[in-house]
Amino acid sequence: MATDRMPKEAKPCHGRCFRLILLLSIACSGNGHVQRSWVQRRMLAVLPLAIGSPSAMAFENRIFLAKGPKTPGPQPAGVGKGQIQECGVAPNCFSSTSSDEHYLKPWSYPSGGKAQAMADLEKVIKLYPPGQQDVDGGGFQIQNLDEKGYVYVQFESLKRGYIDDVEFLVKPTNGDSGEVLVRSASRLGYLDLGVNAKRLNWLSQKLRDLGWTAPKITAELFPRYVSENR
Incomplete structure (x- = not known):
């Protein structure tokens, strides 16, 4: 679930940076091999804490860089392969290929054919504001956007780095629509605390503004999901 409570601001390194500066001063003033070796070992220990480790990095459009290790989870088998899979049993997923309570009615585009539908999707996704309604603060990245009509995007939570997978598959049905x-x-x-609904509702609203039919996720349509993720 790409959510977590957002702190008001990122904290500077303060003490960690001071220790690093102190060690650098000792290194510059020391003459003995033993002293230099000790300083080098201490600097190697402090440096990752002062500047942040690569594991703490999020996508470039994150709202800011949060400290701490990330837990993206393994990419599920089949995701990113050009097809839309069903959901599992947990109330943390929506899919247009599911046949149960996870079923999300396919969105419809009015005209322009597959090319215009792909352009609309790309435009709206790129407009998505990380951190809206306190979700996806770690940003997002389009992983795949191919001419066959498949779009795959990863969204990340701010602090823990949880990754959610979002996919679209454009299927022309009648002329240009x-x-x-x-x-x-x-x-x-197991739960997503409403993250997937908040994300899809933002995207679907922008597509409705472009003339699409993309119903909002509500408690009436998804009672179990809304009830368990309050």
Whole structure:
């Protein structure tokens, strides 16, 4: 689930940076081999804490860099392969190919064919604001956008780095119009605290503004999901 409570601001390194500066001063003033070796070992220990480790990095459009290790979870088998899969049993997923309570009616585009539908999707995704409604603060990245009509995007939570996988598959049905299969799912956890719904509702609203038919996720349509993720 790509959510976590956002701190008001990122904290500077303060004491860690001071220790690093102190060690650098000792290194510059020391003449003995033993002293230099000790300083080098201490600097190697402090440096990752002062500047942040690569594991703490999020996507470039994150709202800011949060400290701490990330837990993205393994990419599920089949995700990113050009097809839309069903959901599992947990209430942390929506899919247009599911046949149970996770079923999300495909979105429809009015005209322009597959090319215009792909352009609309790309435009709206790139407009998505990380951190909206306190979700996806770690940003997002389009992983795949191919001419066959498949779009795959990863969204990340701010602090823990949980990754959610979001996929779209454009399927022309009648002339220039058609439908889009949608899937949004959390990799880890049983609940998603409403994250997938908040994300899809933001995207669907922007597409409705462009003339699409993309129903909002509500308690009436998804009672179990909303009830368990309050």
